[in-house]
Amino acid sequence: MSVDGVATHAHPSAPGFPAGRRPGPWHPSRQERQEALAALAFLLPGLIWFLLWTAYPLLKSFWMSFFHWQILGGSTFAGLAHYARAFADPVIRTALENTLLYAVLSVPGQILFGFLVAALLDSITKGKVFFRVLYYIPVISSWVVVSLIFMYLFHSEGLMNYVLVDLTHFLPRHVPWLSQRGTALLVIALLGTWKGIGWSMLLFLAALQGIPSEVVEAASTDGAGGWQIATRVKLPLLRPMLMFQVVMLTIGAFQAFIQFYIMTGGGPMNQTQVFLTYMYKQAFDFYDFGYASAISFLLAAVILAISVVQMRFFRQDYEY
Amino acid sequence: MATAASPMAQVRKQGLSRAALARRVGSLAIYALLSVGALGMMMPFLYSFSTSLKRNVFAFEFPPQLIPLHPTLQNYVEAWTSNNFQLYFWNSLIVATLTMLLSLVVASTQAYAFARLRFPGKNAVFMLYLITMMIPSTVMILPQFVLARTFGLLNSLPALVVVYVAGGIPFQTFMLRGFFESLPRELEESAYIDGANRFVIFSRIALPLAKPALGTLAIFSFLGAWDEFTWALTVINDVGKRTLPIAIRLFQGQHATQWGLVFAASMIAIVPVMVVFVAFQKYFVRGIAAGAVKG
Numbered sequence: 001m002s003v004d005g006v007a008t009h010a011h012p013s014a015p016g017f018p019a020g021r022r023p024g025p026w027h028p029s030r031q032e033r034q035e036a037l038a039a040l041a042f043l044l045p046g047l048i049w050f051l052l053w054t055a056y057p058l059l060k061s062f063w064m065s066f067f068h069w070q071i072l073g074g075s076t077f078a079g080l081a082h083y084a085r086a087f088a089d090p091v092i093r094t095a096l097e098n099t100l101l102y103a104v105l106s107v108p109g110q111i112l113f114g115f116l117v118a119a120l121l122d123s124i125t126k127g128k129v130f131f132r133v134l135y136y137i138p139v140i141s142s143w144v145v146v147s148l149i150f151m152y153l154f155h156s157e158g159l160m161n162y163v164l165v166d167l168t169h170f171l172p173r174h175v176p177w178l179s180q181r182g183t184a185l186l187v188i189a190l191l192g193t194w195k196g197i198g199w200s201m202l203l204f205l206a207a208l209q210g211i212p213s214e215v216v217e218a219a220s221t222d223g224a225g226g227w228q229i230a231t232r233v234k235l236p237l238l239r240p241m242l243m244f245q246v247v248m249l250t251i252g253a254f255q256a257f258i259q260f261y262i263m264t265g266g267g268p269m270n271q272t273q274v275f276l277t278y279m280y281k282q283a284f285d286f287y288d289f290g291y292a293s294a295i296s297f298l299l300a301a302v303i304l305a306i307s308v309v310q311m312r313f314f315r316q317d318y319e320y
Numbered sequence: 321m322a323t324a325a326s327p328m329a330q331v332r333k334q335g336l337s338r339a340a341l342a343r344r345v346g347s348l349a350i351y352a353l354l355s356v357g358a359l360g361m362m363m364p365f366l367y368s369f370s371t372s373l374k375r376n377v378f379a380f381e382f383p384p385q386l387i388p389l390h391p392t393l394q395n396y397v398e399a400w401t402s403n404n405f406q407l408y409f410w411n412s413l414i415v416a417t418l419t420m421l422l423s424l425v426v427a428s429t430q431a432y433a434f435a436r437l438r439f440p441g442k443n444a445v446f447m448l449y450l451i452t453m454m455i456p457s458t459v460m461i462l463p464q465f466v467l468a469r470t471f472g473l474l475n476s477l478p479a480l481v482v483v484y485v486a487g488g489i490p491f492q493t494f495m496l497r498g499f500f501e502s503l504p505r506e507l508e509e510s511a512y513i514d515g516a517n518r519f520v521i522f523s524r525i526a527l528p529l530a531k532p533a534l535g536t537l538a539i540f541s542f543l544g545a546w547d548e549f550t551w552a553l554t555v556i557n558d559v560g561k562r563t564l565p566i567a568i569r570l571f572q573g574q575h576a577t578q579w580g581l582v583f584a585a586s587m588i589a590i591v592p593v594m595v596v597f598v599a600f601q602k603y604f605v606r607g608i609a610a611g612a613v614k615g
Contacts, residue, residue: 026440032438035437035438035439035518036437036438036439036440038433038437038517038518038519039433039437039438039439039442040439041519042429042430042432042433042437042518042522043429043430043433043439043445045425045426045429046426046427046429046430046489046493047430047445049426049482049485049486049489050449050452050486050489050490052467052486053460053464053467053482053483053486053487054452054460054486054487054489054490055448055452056463056467057460057462057463057464057467058452058455058459058460058463060463060466060467061459061460061462061463064462064463071466071469113357117354117357120350120353120354121354123347123350124347124350124351124354127351127354129601131354131358132601132605133597133598133601134358134361134362135357135358135361136597136601136604137361137362137365137594137597138361138364140543140593140594140597140604141365141547141590141593141594142546142547142549142564142565142589142590142593143547143549143565144547144549144565144568144569145565145568145586145589145590146364148368148568148569148572148582148583148586149364149365149367149368149583149586150364151572152368152371152379152579152582152583153364153367153368155380157380158380159367159384162382162383162384166382166383167383194361194364197361198361202605206605251454251456254456255456255458257458257550258549258550262569276456276458279458280550283461283462284554289462289466292462293459293462296456296458296459296461296462297459299456299458299459300455300456300459303454303456304454307454
């Protein structure tokens with residue numbers, strides 16, 4: 001299992017199979033040329049598809065961010081105006097704060113609970129599949145549906161208010177969860193946590209099962225108990241997986257859109273906007289495609305910066 | 321004997337050592353924790369399922385009932401027969417099925433070329449795929465919209481399929497390449513020496529061996545398309561071309577207070593997903609463990 005292989009180069013070639021070609025001019029033999037032609041035939045459908053619908057839009061989006069883009073033609077050059085505007089836009093600032101808050105509130109919980117459940121599941125034999133399925137179901141459920149479910153649970157007359165106010169008297173009065181900034185972020189982060197625990201659990205479980213049994217046995221003969229084995233032996237070995245999850249979940253959190261779009265729509269008064277809801281609003285409420293493109297590129301830059309920092313922070317090589 | 325009544329002594333009588341007892345209690349505690357957690361995870365589904373079985377006046381009844389006092393299937397009947405709902409269901413099914421089939425073809429041919437064939441520019445193209453995997457797909461949504469408009473694809477199901485397949489290409493190629501590389505190459509080599517061409521080797525030898533990975537890919541691409549919201553929201557305006565996520569969201573908009581109806585529609589949309597997941601969960605686990613899809 002090479003989960004963190006995502007960011008690395010293609011691994012070294014298998015015997016008798018040179019990966020790629022050596023640098024220098026290409027002087028193919030007839031057989032090599034045939035092979036390259038066959039490869040072209042295999043590659044072409046997907047490559048054209050990818051270039052047209054992914055690579056080109058990516059470049060085009062960058063291009064658009066420098067124009068006052070008119071969808072029907074007649075776009076005029078804007079230079080860095082959109083970027084300048086973004087840096088001065090108070091809503092962008094709110095969106096950055098909200099996005100960061102959402103990440104900070106939802107990522108640790110997913111990983112913590114994901115790990116706990118994985119550790120528990122790793123120690124049982126019967127019913128493993130059953131529990132794994134139950135914990136994973138929120139992950140495969142549509143964002144639209146789970147957003148609606150949480151809207152209903154946190155409705156001002158809903159179940160959560162009943163439990164927290166009427167039943168337990170934990171809070172003095174019913175809370176309008178989704179119509180004020182702080183509680184809305186809290187509820188949406190709770191939704192994000194709940195939905196993501198299963199993903200984290202499954203990855204940790206796979207990693208735990210990938211730990212060579214000799215390592216665990218050795219610790220056990222040295223007199224380590226179950227808890228010590230878990231925290232002193234297994235946890236350090238899970239570090240690369242932990243890093244992978246922190247990076248992926250943070251990227252995911254920064255791309256949050258559907259849950260915010262459905263549950264608050266960025267309101268009231270833009271207070272719960274995140275990058276993508278605001279981008280979407282600029283694009284499809286105001287048809288300002290240039291500004292929207294600039295926002296989405298700023299988001300991509302933020303994501304890239306955060307992933308690089310996180311990878312640096314966590315970098316530490318472990319050998320089994 | 322004075323100690324005869326103590327629990328430990330009884331346990332000893334039954335032949336259980338102290339360690340075995342501790343183990344049994346520990347494992348009981350683990351199951352208890354897991355069950356409580358699982359119940360918590362399922363609670364939002366259970367409660368909204370319960371609401372889907374209640375008449376609308378009971379959606380915010382006081383006190384809330386987890387088990388409906390007067391259960392009814394009326395919401396399901398109404399959801400299924402109203403507002404073009406069946407049409408949306410078929411739209412989703414068609415889009416997801418086409419996405420899955422096309423993804424299988426495109427990703428497997430590409431992955432095979434990357435895994436087994438030598439050609440110039442191979443590493444460069446592969447790096448390009450890896451890079452785009454890191455970029456949020458929403459960055460591309462505006463130019464994709466413009467492109468779809470240029471091709472006259474706005475408001476059409478093909479616009480959905482085209483973008484869903486494109487979005488899956490980098491990751492699926494990456495995943496399948498890894499799988500092809502893990503297969504033993506002797507079979508393919510001997511077939512090649514026997515004079516079989518590469519397309520025959522691919523379709524007759526490599527593809528059948530890759531069935532488990534193809535199964536994983538099929539499920540992921542199907543569910544991805546079935547659940548996708550943002551692009552469909554962007555490109556579909558026509559009432560008749562909506563997919564389920566869009567329809568359910570609008571359902572909630574139109575029937576703001578009819579939660580029973582909204583959840584009946586939601587259940588119709590997510591139950592097939594859950595069934596597929598439970599039936600094929602082995603493949604899911606394999607795919608996700610390979611570093612697959614994030615939630």
